[in-house]
Amino acid sequence: MKKNLLLSIFSGLLLWVAWPPTQYTTFFLFVGMVPMLLAMENIINADVKGKGKKIFNTTFIGFFIWNTLCIYWVYNSLKIIGPITAIPITLIPYALGPLLMATACWLYYRIRLIAGRTLSLIALVCFWIGYEYLHQSWDLNFPWMTLGNGFATTHKWVQWYEYTGVYGGTIWVWVVNILLFLLYIGLREQQSTSTRKKLIVSFTLVLILPLGLSLYKYYTYLEQSNPSNIVVVQPNIDPYEKQGTIPVYTQVATLTHLSDSIGQRNTEYFIWPETAIPEDMDEDHIYTNNYYQQVRHFLNRYKNANVITGGETHKLYTKRATNTASPLPNQPGMFYDRFSAAINIENANKVQFYHKSRLVPGAESLPFGNTLSFLKPVFEHLGGATGNYTIQTEPTVLYSQSGIGAAPVICYESIWGEWVSKYVKQGAQFIAIITNDGWWENTSGKDQHLDYAKLRAIETRRWVCRSANTGISAFINQRGDIVQQSKWWVRTALKQDINLNSDITFYVQYGDYLPKIGSFLAVLGIFLIGIKKSFSH
Known part of the structure; x- marks a missing residue:
């Protein structure tokens, strides 16, 4: 199991190296999830008990490393509200995001129990998109680490965000990583040459076509003079x-x-x-x-x-x-x-x-304020300004x-x-x-x-x-x-x-349609998991 833990840690480090503000290592996003996928695959195929718990714990560690190294600075921004208040609030970006990411991976394992690898990997992308959309929509919002944000320093690569928004980048990262993972698994499982060729062609097209389209749009885009x-x-x-x-x-x-x-x-x-x-x-x-x-x-x-x-x-x-x-x-x-x-x-x-x-949870707003309004005096006593602003x-x-x-x-x-x-x-x-x-x-x-x-x-x-x-x-x-x-x-x-x-872009017209579709499919997947568990009992 140490091997799987090391794979998870390696994923976290690769994603950190790829993340803004670094400018020349963004391509690590396309391989950063592969060690994590391999760790999950090893656990799924192992003859051990408690596989779901092991997947959750293993992936959480890698994601926690990635998040903490990228947003270590959050604590500085919370000093003004007092150290006692800042400590629990800081857990929102440091720990809550990785918990949701690990939950998406656990749900992937649950789907693997009732579906094949390919369908389950599609479900994993939907679970991940669902987590990202949730994390920008609820009271504990912190969408800073949305995968599509990782291309911020290489914006020439993602000019098609005018059609998809950053969630298009999230899907791109996952699909490229999954295809690389399947190529590696194919070699390990000695799959047929034709299958490997199809995967190589798919990987090449998925990587090159969006990149080529983006570079074309970047170099041909002209602003209207106004x-x-x-x-x-x-x-x-x-x-x-x-x-x-x-x-x-x-x-x-x-x-x-x-x-x-x-x-x-x-x-x-x-x-x-x-x-x-x-x-x-x-x-x-x-x-x-x-x-x-x-x-x-x-x-x-x-x-x-x-x-x-x-x-x-x-x-x-x-x-x-x-x-x-x-x-x-x-x-x-x-x-x-x-x-x-x-x-x-x-x-x-x-x-x-x-x-x-859009207020910073804890620092500018009390999450779930209607339910937890009784805590406002506590936060104020501890030195915070929580809940003071009206939106x-x-x-x-x-x-x-x-x-x-x-x-x-x-x-x-x-x-x-x-x-x-x-x-x-x-x-x-x-x-x-x-x-x-x-x-x-x-x-x-x-x-x-x-x-x-x-x-x-x-x-x-x-x-x-x-x-x-x-x-x-x-x-x-x-x-x-x-x-x-x-x-x-x-x-x-x-x-x-x-x-x-x-002028109005496609994304402006239709907004976050991709995560809404992904979230719907994620809820459907969770529903199927629940049905399967009910019948198994």
């Missing part, structure tokens, strides 16, 4: 000093100074990062807010420009006007909702708000005076392809990602987050304008190329003439 001048600002304010240490007026002055240093008369958007204005602002009285007035004064020099900025906002109610409203401390009869917001400010007396909708259920496109539609995507939300595509479906012509990656410190987390944004550009064929508080800020074109980027922990601003786009 220029707009955009400025993204990186104020480089230590996230631990944003609240209280540095006056808010000074922070806004830094943002306006950087914007003014490269702004042009035809600049149409200045984009500032998440929580760029850290002062809690009342949305119903925004026009009298001092920091709003400070931004408006800056915009007087740019008559056609808008500022999209992150901010902390709230709404007050004299009764519980929403299901999410909380009682206002020390003010009986008053209630409030708090938001992590994107705010569009223009020269006219018009302000548009978008409220962050909106549908995206909001922010429009300029001239009618340009921007998709305001706040930090963690940029991992959801279908969510971003909803903005585009509503009329967004470019994507504005505002984030504060300083919590992750100088780790690969900030680089992965930037790389994943390239996939959103391909899926939607929209420019991405990324403003990050401490880095990395960037402009990404419709092919996923980083045209400009800042350095980490540098105070700067970037400007770029981007091309607006109003």
